[in-house]
Ligand SMILES: Nc1ncnc2c1ncn2[C@@H]1O[C@H](COP(=O)(O)OP(=O)(O)OP(=O)(O)O)[C@@H](O)[C@H]1O
C-alpha cells in the first residue's frame with residue numbers, strides 16, 4: 001500500500017494560539033503515500049488544531065506553528081498560506097459538515113472546483129467523479145443544501161473536497177452525529193477513494209472502532225502530544241485503547257476518558 005517517502009511528515013511541531021496559548025508540543029506523525037492514518041484523542045486533545053496546522057487554516061484563527069516543521073511531498077508547508085497549500089493538493093474537511101446552506105448541492109460542489117481554478121471541462125469531469133462515488137448527490141444535485149439530510153450534507157462536504165482533486169484529504173470527525181448505516185456508507189466511499197483514486201487520508205475520529213477498522217495505522221494524542229502509535233491491529237489489542245476508546249466510545253457516544261478512574265491508574269503510558 002505505501003511505498004517510499006511519506007506524503008506528509010510532521011516533525012516535532014509546536015502550535016500556539018494568540019502567541020501565548022500552547023496547544024501542541026513535540027508532535028510528530030507521518031502519513032505514508034497512498035495510506036490512511038487515523039488520529040485519535042479525547043475532546044480538546046488538539047486533533048482539529050493539528051489538521052488546521054497542516055492545511056494552513058490555523059492562520060485564520062490567530063494560530064501558528066511556532067517550532068518544528070511540516071513537509072508535504074518533501075516540501076516545507078508550515079509557513080505557507082492556506083491557498084497555496086490547497087493548490088499543492090491538500091484539502092481539509094472541517095468538523096461539523098459546513099455546507100453553503102442557500103446553495104444547491106451542485107453549487108456547493110462547484111465551490112470546491114473554484115479553489116483549484118478549474119476550467120469548465122475539468123469541472124464537468126470532477127463533478128462526474130463525485131457523482132460516481134456519491135450517486136445520492138447526483139439525485140439531490142438541484143436541491144438546496146440546507147434542506148438535505150445530515151448524511152447527505154456530510155457527503156456534500158466530502159464531495160466538495162474531492163472537487164479539488166486532492167492528493168491528501170484531512171477528514172475531521174466525518175461520523176459525528178450520523179446514523180451507523182450512513183457512517184458505514186461514507187467510510188466505504190472513503191476507503192474506495194483511497195484505493196481507487198490513490199488519495200492519502202489523515203482521519204480524525206471520535207469513533208475509534210471505526211477509525212481502526214479502516215486505517216491500518218493510528219496515533220493517539222492527549223494534551224497536544226502523541227502518547228501512543230501503532231498498527232491498528234496492535235492498538236485494538238491494547239488494554240488502554242480497549243478501555244478508553246473501544247469499550248466506551250461505541251457508535252454515537254463520546255465519553256471523556258478523564259472520567260475513567262482506570263485511566264488515571266494507567267496514566268503511566270503517557271510519557
Ligand atoms: N481558536 C482558538 N483559540 C484559542 N484556543 C483554541 C482555539 N481553538 C482551539 N483551541 C484550544 O486548543 C485545544 C485543542 O483544541 P482542538 O479543537 O484542536 O481539539 P480537538 O482534539 O479537535 O477536540 P474535539 O474532539 O473536541 O474536536 C483546546 O484546549 C481548545 O480550547
Ligand SMILES: [Mg+2]
Pocket residue numbers: 047048049095172
Ligand atoms: Mg476537533
